[in-house]
Amino acid sequence: METMRWVDGRLEILDQTLLPETAEYIKCEHYETVCDAIRRLSVRGAPAIGAAAAYGLALGANAVQAASREVFITAVEKIAGDLAATRPTAVNLQWALDRMLETLRGNTNDNINDLKKALLEEAHAIYREDLESNRRMGEFGQTLFPDNAAVLTHCNAGALATAGLGTALGVIRAAHKAGKNVHVYADETRPLLQGARLTTWEMLQENIPVTLLTDNMAGYLMAQGKVDLVIVGADRIAANGDVANKIGTYGVAVLAREHNIPFYVAAPMSTIDFNIASGRDIPIETRDEQEVTHIAGKRVAPEGVKVWNPAFDVTPARLVTAIITDRGVARPPYIDSLAALAGKE
Template identity: 50%
Template structure:
């Protein structure tokens, strides 16, 4: 049974297993409509990941783990002697749904390794592993929340980008988990959240989470962040990550890199909060991280209403890479690395 922890500032779960299927809170509909979607297959889950029904690296990995359970059930029922081979094709579909988020590959690889050891019906043991991946993420987020909060001296504000809360994870959140913990501990009084164009994760999701859990916040245009720092309104920028290279370079939602550059110039600390499943030791540096490019229409339109002139083209990278040299602290469930380097990351991962 999945253990659910709910603190004063933690009331949201976006990924759930119910009876024999996966249920996702449709993040495309927020903040105006809290609509849940029931999924019964790996193909449907891959489509949901691709279309941003579920997003955020940890949440994508958890959803994919549950999708493997459904795929294995179908394969075993139809091909009991050859279910593993049939399962591989569905896992490949899941892997291709979003290429940058390493947690997706990490979760699928864990499920694959477990499947190789199973004799007989795979559904129950794979479901137990998927639930463990889910619960471990929630537990890790609470621990990272406390570790990150400990780095923050009592101040008046922090800035965050994209959405890194309960909606992006199994629950509680990575960067937003640190913010939740710091607010509960009296470390921060106010949160500033970037809108995060073009999918508006800050406007639609982070602001919604903060309001729902009664944490005071202001929304700002992405381009206003440097001015906010200049005015001394924030002491930390706190973000998550979709993939961290072996040398500490960080791939995260587009706009993160410019925040890091501005933070360094203005003397504002820059914190990355991510589970170790986000660290990819096989990727040596940020230049080797594949950057997903999404459709032009996401930039040219807002809510299906075109805002750009006709015949205008758009460039729409979903992520950028922040060099490790701009990161003051990397917070993981295994501990905190200040000023991350390849050597420090290797030591952490070996611990």
């Protein structure tokens, strides 16, 4: 099942809000539809959001009618701003849009149609590179897995969160392919149940053994000696190695430290924001209260209750055993190792 695909001049996005019951694609003929899909979490996961935004910009640019290169660029920059405003935490969104705009500004061609083609080609490149990035992360990360490993993961960092294969789940897939007999424990991940709905679905599709548990069972599972390692994805990583990921990740990291269990993060280099020194500076998205007060459209909390609904939390670098990237495995101190992998020494 493809997370997204470009078909006959339009973007088709797998609507993840309907999984696992229904596999249905949203047909995006206008960039505004892509914006809505990102806001609604029809497409989610930092790498997938980046790729979708790149295609959304190409889609929007294709509809622009401009008499000059300068007018065209101004219009495309406005579209990029609309796409960037959809979600604040995942850095891959802005990274992909910046890359698309750099491609546009660096192209000196005055032919508008050629500029439109260049943007679409760059979106295709971002999509293809994410697939290769996931493959490399899997190769690097699976070496950290012992045979017969019981692995706990939180949220969904799989093929559905990327162009394909996945970050954390991509590493799990690679370990499974290497014959390491992996068993996955998946936190359900309240409030939107990405672990229950998406991670377990992906694992079952590939016959990787998986057990579902509610978020508040993770500590007891560790205390029972049933977890060998934890691996999660990331939506933004600061230069010092602090990790923003789905809400609840920080609690899992604290539990892993208490039980002396390795805590790994898998993310491409594009998720590392070297412009942010630490997690304190990462913008954290707050979402609609109904995500907490309702489940599958049914109210489960009383009318009038106050709700706090941050979509992400920040795990301090001191709790992270290693960060698995598409350029290799970084270990503490991350301020040095991440910079070295990025060639910023």
